[in-house]
Amino acid sequence: MMLFVGRIWGPDMDLFLQRVIDALTNGSTYALIAVAMVLIFKATTLINFAQGEQAMLGAFAVLQLWNWGLPMWWAVIIGMIFSGILAAVLERTFIRKFDPADHLPLVIITLGLFLVINAIAAITWRFDPQSFPQLFPSGNAFTYNNVRLSWYSIFAFSSCVLVLIVLQTLLTKTKFGLAFRAVSSNLESSRLSGINIGPTLQFGWALAAAAGTLGASIYAANPVLQIEPSMMLRALIFSVTAAALGGLDSLWGALIGGLTIGFVQSVVVQYIPFIPNEMSLSAAVVVLLIVLTLRPSGVLGTRAVERV
């Protein structure tokens, strides 16, 4: 530990700050995918393993639209709508038939969707990495010695916060949000209150996919990354970990989880010498394990408080 602190406050302060900024940047994109998973988990207590791939497909749609000459942000918005509609169709076709209380078939379906979507993207766009349009101004907003805070980092983080605020408002201030939370709380009583369960969950899936597509687009727009069909594999694991860490049913928990995972990935691995870079994924999972041991429902997750 002394070693750790000593190295930070030594001459490598710049490096440390840079690593924190990297953590913020990566963490924000993980958080956006994690938020999508949290939305679905909130409604159905189901982890949608296809979330990352749906997001990747959405990002490819964005790229395609952009290649066809659409202005960049229009491409993103239409891409989000496209993936929302696709998710609604997937929900209607594959998910709704099954008993929402029986998770195993549903988990297997989401895993199947994961593979199918990945294959479709690979067939359509090949595995060659392609460069993605720059969504945000390039260059640095702020430079100090060797520390660079890029516009990309600032915008990635703010987009994430913005999405959370929009979703939070939607869930707490609108009639749809009330229905959505009712369905996630008590399926039978929702039905008995006249809520149409199917369409409510379907809209939840669409919303999640749209948020995921924005996340994947921002992820792919990172100047150091390119878009390719397997780009979300790593991000998916980080995002699931982030979602679980923050509390699977908490939107803001997804941000905290995302940032924590980003931090572990870039800072801890940098400074704890016996963790090689290849182990950054495992380090993230170890942190998850520690957090869940101390707080079984995650940092901000709802602990089941129920009087009997």
Place this chain on the structure above:
Amino acid sequence: MTLPILRVENLKATYGPVQVLHGIDFIVFSKEIVVVLGANGAGKTTTLRSISGMIETSGTIELNGESTQNLTSSEIVRCGVAHVPQGRGTFPELTVEENLKVGAFIRTDKDIKTDIDICFENYPVLYERKTQTAGSLSGGEQQMLAVSRALMSRPQLLLMDEPSLGLAPQIVEDLFSRFVAINRDQGTTMLIVEQNAQLALDIANRGYVLESGEISVEGKADELINDDAIRRAYLGA
């Protein structure tokens, strides 16, 4: 003779290979409190779930003379039927006030706020706890909330599945006397299934006894309360 609000004829229901209801008939008239008595497994819950469209059945169920056979449960709510399911009919993660708003989900009128206030007048304890989550309420308070939630849809017919279950006798008495007041003041017709025969017959106009999926006895509540067979079977006398 006025048209019954609910008419059930030859209702049959099965869970997998097990037939639970073997063709039962009963009616409920407007403004009545009707109670269905029966032991565990007699088919009481199944009867209510059939009416609110939660399970598939055969036979006739008519609301105000119209068959509900092809309606989904959310359409049946829109026909004016509210159902308080057995145990906790609340949304544990939502606040008391949000629970009531969910109850009014099918409504688009401007009086929702007024009706929430009426619920709070009926059960002042809910007002004190309006920002608490439903899951943190006691069993009795949850039952009050579940009933209020159901009333928020402004039902013509309120179905209640063993509202006394698991509650202390004093609380049950309060709850039931509230039912009488709601029935009198708001004109809500009630169909209550119960094991607590004494209390239920005290507030009911008429009653049916359900035994192994068949109606064995029916009559006015004050006749049933003095019926020897019922006294032996359900009133412990």
